[in-house]
Amino acid sequence: MxxxxxxxxxxxxxxxxxxxxxxxxxxxxxxxxxxxxxxxxxxxxxxxxxxxxxxxxxxxxxxxxxxxxxxxxxxxxxxxxxxxxxxxxxxxxxxxxxxxxxxxxxxxxxxxxxxxxxxxxxxxxxxxxxxxxxxxxxxxxxxxxxxxxxxxxxxxxxxxxxxxxxxxxxxxxxxxxxxxxxxxxxxxxxxxxxxxxxxxxxxxxxxxxxxxxxxxxxxxxxxxxxxxxxxxxxxxxxxxxxxxxxxxxxxxxxxxxxxxxxxxxxxxxxxxxxxxxxxxxxxxxxxxxxxTGADWWGAGPGAHSHVGGVRWWNAKHPAAYAQALAEGRTPALGREVLPAEDQRVERILLELRLVEGCPLDLLGPAGLRAAERALADGLLRAEAYAAGRAALTLRGRLLADAVVRDLVD
Structure with a gap:
């Protein structure tokens, strides 16, 4: 955490x-x-x-x-x-x-x-x-x-x-x-x-x-x-x-x-x-x-939660956290409603790390061009690409952060 x-x-x-x-x-x-x-x-x-x-x-x-x-x-x-x-x-x-x-x-x-x-x-x-x-x-x-x-x-x-x-x-x-x-x-x-x-x-x-x-x-x-x-x-x-x-x-x-x-x-x-x-x-x-962007409730000091595109986080210190609950109020300090574009980008960032990869239809025009370059460079698996997914090769895993940056552009 x-x-x-x-x-x-x-x-x-x-x-x-x-x-x-x-x-x-x-x-x-x-x-x-x-x-x-x-x-x-x-x-x-x-x-x-x-x-x-x-x-x-x-x-x-x-x-x-x-x-x-x-x-x-x-x-x-x-x-x-x-x-x-x-x-x-x-x-x-x-x-x-x-x-x-x-x-x-x-x-x-x-x-x-x-x-x-x-x-x-x-x-x-x-x-x-x-x-x-x-x-x-x-x-x-x-x-x-x-x-x-x-x-x-x-x-x-x-x-x-x-x-x-x-x-x-x-x-x-x-x-x-x-x-x-x-x-x-x-x-x-x-x-x-x-x-x-x-x-x-x-x-x-x-x-x-x-x-x-x-x-x-x-x-x-x-x-x-x-x-x-x-x-x-x-x-x-x-x-x-x-x-x-x-x-x-x-x-x-x-x-x-x-x-x-x-x-x-x-x-x-x-x-x-x-x-x-x-x-x-x-x-x-x-x-x-x-x-995969599902729903979860994070309980405890500093814990983060996500439900239906809303993310929030609790007070960090155990004393502040406990005091809020004792007073009958939420320990959450702040939250954000994630716009659809942010949710799309997060899906690419996270799902690309999985062996199944992320759907190509999540990518914009620039991201699709970057995916084609990554495929040619041996960073994405050809069989997954043919099935409509961007999935990393071993070399792609070593360069995962750079690949992700290109695909979300």
Whole structure:
């Protein structure tokens, strides 16, 4: 959950949405994102809206972890009020952070129970939580599974201790792999490992070792993200002072190719630029909901929501968030109604990252000419183009940002 919030128009105190946003509600996939902003320590590269206990000490009980679940439950009930009585079974739930598993498992189960009670869950609902490897044990995982969670995503990042130190990650090497086995034993159907490549001081062999360790653990999903050095982070300051080298784009490209080769050889298939799954069922349906412009309610400090072309965002600080709910008003700070042209551009930006690509009929005249050039340059797949879609080749994935810029012109 990024820390910066955009500008926007005011939100009514009851959180009500324009009538046009509610039109067709229930016909589009609907999910919940629940943001848990607490972390034991702050990782040096992290720019998300997260807080340590020390950072929240002056906020008192209103922002405490102990009362957080009841605040999330209150926002779920607000969501039901705002969205009305339309039948709206929730297809995906995703708890992110922060570290959701710093809260007791019963709190996460209570949040999910509130969604089930207010909206109902689709029969095949995907229910995910993120977790740091050191924040769970077999008993905790069993409690989550019994409470309705069926997917879990562990932040592995790297298998190399010196790389973890640069990232300020504090789990023990080997612990993420053990977590996969514990999650399987608890009955989790789907398990993801998150990896990061391009950390200063990481070598190609370090990256290969991380991939081998992740693959060897046997998750059915692997996410591999290039390290982005965000302004204002501790990592950015260390690079600026010359303590650590900056990794260039060519290194990132090489690491991506290493990941693609290793994961494909192990039976994983890419379905989004940074995500691989071992089967169709292993794909993260909640993220696909974002990438295809469906509806979701984001609950928690700084969380973003989208329903029917209206996007809004909550107060960032847990204390401000909790205070709004305690006073019976929405925690949303601002919103924007997306014009049709903006929605078209966003569809291109997001759907092009998927293996299926985006429909060519989304492109304007200049975008279609750019697509023809990209096809000739080997950046788009010929068979998809013939079927009316712009879909990236492997080389196109390496240059995805540039391809997207051309297609949206």
């Amino acid at each position: 990024p820390s910066a919030l955009p500008d926007g128009e005011p939100v009514p105190s009851d959180g009500s949405l324009p009538a046009h946003a509610l039109k067709g509600l229930g016909e589009r996939p609907f999910g919940f994102y629940l943001h848990v902003p607490y972390c034991a320590t702050r990782c040096g590269y992290c720019d998300f809206n997260t807080y340590t206990a020390t950072e929240l000490r002056s906020s008192g009980a209103v922002a405490s972890q102990e009362t957080y679940a009841q605040n999330l439950v209150a926002e779920v009930r607000l969501a039901r009020s705002v969205l009305g009585a339309v039948e709206l079974p929730v297809r995906t739930v995703f708890l992110g952070g922060g570290t959701p598993t710093l809260l007791p498992a019963r709190d996460l189960v209570a949040m999910l129970a509130a969604i089930r009670e207010e909206f109902g869950l689709a029969p095949d609902a995907e229910v995910t939580t993120e977790a740091n490897p050191e924040s769970v044990d077999p008993h905790y995982l069993a409690e989550l599974r019994e409470g309705g969670f069926n997917r879990i995503s562990f932040g592995m990042q790297s298998a190399r201790p010196h790389v973890l130190r640069v990232l300020d990650r504090h789990h023990t090497p080997g612990r993420p792999e053990a977590c996969v086995a514990e999650a399987r034993a608890a009955g989790f159907e789907h398990v993801n490992l998150d990896l990061i490549y391009g950390t200063p001081g990481e070598s190609d062999d370090d990256w290969r070792a991380s991939l081998e360790a992740a693959i060897g653990a046997g998750p059915d999903h692997v996410s591999a993200y290039s390290l982005i050095v965000e302004d204002g982070t501790r990592l950015a300051a260390r690079i600026r002072r010359g303590e650590l080298p900056m990794v260039d784009d060519d290194v990132h490209a090489d690491r991506y190719l290493i990941a693609e080769q290793a994961l494909t050889a192990a039976g994983y298939h890419w379905y989004e630029v940074s995500n691989w799954a071992s089967s169709e069922a292993g794909r993260c349906r909640h993220n696909e909901l974002y990438w």
